[in-house]
Amino acid sequence: MKKIKLLLGIALVGIIAAAYFNYPKLNLISGYASKSMASSVFIAEREPVDIMLNDHEMPLIKLSDCEISTEDNSATASVYGLMPRKAVYKEGLGAVLTNEEFSEHNFDIVPNRFKLQDTLPFPFGNNGIKDTVLANVDYDKLEVAFENAFKNPEQRTRSLLVVHKNQIIGEKYIRGFSKDTKILGWSMTKSILATLYGILEYKDDMKMDYKPFADEIRMKNLKNHITIDHLLRMQSGLEWEENYFKISDVTRMLFLASDMTVAQRNKNVIAAPTEVWNYSSGTTNLLSGILREQFATHQEYLDFPYKELIDKIGMNSMVLETDLSGNYVLSSYAWATTRDWAKFGLLYLNKGMWNGERIFSNSWVDYVSKPTENSDGVYGAHFWLNANGKYPDIPRDLYSVNGFQGQRIFIIPSKDLVVVRTGLEEQTDEQFNTLLKEIIRSIR
Structure with a gap:
């Protein structure tokens, strides 16, 4: 019985030590996950489940859970509920990780775009591609x-x-x-x-x-x-x-x-x-x-x-x-x-x-x-x-x-x-x- 208690005590110490030394990493894990999710959903217009199953299926990142909010175009991620991080999307600027300084962030100034009318095929336009067969290509x-x-x-x-x-x-x-x-x-x-x-x-x-x-x-x-x-x-x-x-x-x-x-x-x-x-x-x-x-x-x-x-x-x-x-x-x-x-x-x-x-x-x-x-x-x-x-x-x-x-x-x-x-x-x-x-x- 004493041996079992000793082993349990060692295991508990190990868990506490692992949590102590890895806790700072949770900030990075949830930060990566929330930023990746917000950008992938609101820029690439992909489905959250696809992102979780593929993009986030990598060491440590796969431990995160993400939630999407369409009310403020944001994604929030955490690791087993710990160290939640939030990324907010603004059209023209992409997604940004928030922190205590977020309230100072100016989303009002966004880049102007200068898109030209597409009348030409690729590459000088986006009006389709040439279907010419090149004789020197097998x-x-x-x-x-x-x-x-x-x-x-x-x-x-x-x-x-x-x-x-x-x-x-x-x-x-x-x-x-x-x-x-x-x-x-x-x-x-x-x-x-x-x-x-x-x-x-x-x-x-x-x-x-x-x-x-x-x-x-x-x-x-x-x-x-x-x-x-x-x-x-x-x-x-x-x-x-x-x-x-x-x-x-x-x-x-x-x-x-x-x-x-x-x-x-x-x-x-x-x-x-x-x-x-x-x-x-x-x-x-x-x-x-x-x-x-x-x-x-x-x-x-x-x-x-x-x-x-x-x-x-x-x-x-x-x-x-x-x-x-x-x-x-x-x-x-x-x-x-x-x-x-x-x-x-x-x-x-x-x-x-x-x-x-x-x-x-x-x-x-x-x-x-x-x-x-x-x-x-x-x-x-x-x-x-x-x-x-x-x-x-x-x-x-x-x-x-x-x-x-x-x-x-x-x-x-x-x-x-x-x-x-x-x-x-x-x-x-x-x-x-x-x-x-x-x-x-x-x-x-």
């Missing part, structure tokens, strides 16, 4: 590539789209998704941010050697000041931990912070610029804050991405979400249809030209696809690279837009190809290499 081989991308349920592919010579030659979606379904790009959003800086540079409103912290006392002892170039290349030397499986810099920023632009800015300097390469979502949101500083009003900042990029090239489905302080969360939160994500890739494939209009300079493509020092050839300026042959069977000129859970836009200039893959599971380099190899083999 559509039977392409179909096999598509079948292989979807046949393994564990890969959890949601959509696959292939564009060659500005024309869709293959497109497929799982059940419940279509050409009209908005999909979260996660870190693909980072490349949207980089492009906004490319537009500023083309307009001669920004130089990549601009030093945003030149007047900050704590930065004055640096031998070389941090520039926009250093930030775009993730080599600022500012401390940052990008770990999504624990309480870290990135999870605190995304699920606890009211102003996500200051998380990286306030970190310690641990190296001189260019000495280390360290991937950081905080850096991207810092750049979003610096971008905001370039405009006289908040309205101008909110309008800029849509007026000069998103709506200009007809990515009309895209929604950029903001934080509680009204900053675009350009590290993570852009939603768009698969076709509109493909348009973004085509803009780069066409070196900044869109239906006769230049969006950014031709040299900007060379800039973002140039390997960053100490990145082992895998990273440029907010774009990922194949410069070191990470995908051995694919041309080295491939560069890509990458996001969590295997969201990808592959741009392959030498093959005149853009490939978009979205899903719920990260793929290995070998899996992506195989997919792209099969697609390329279908083009003669």
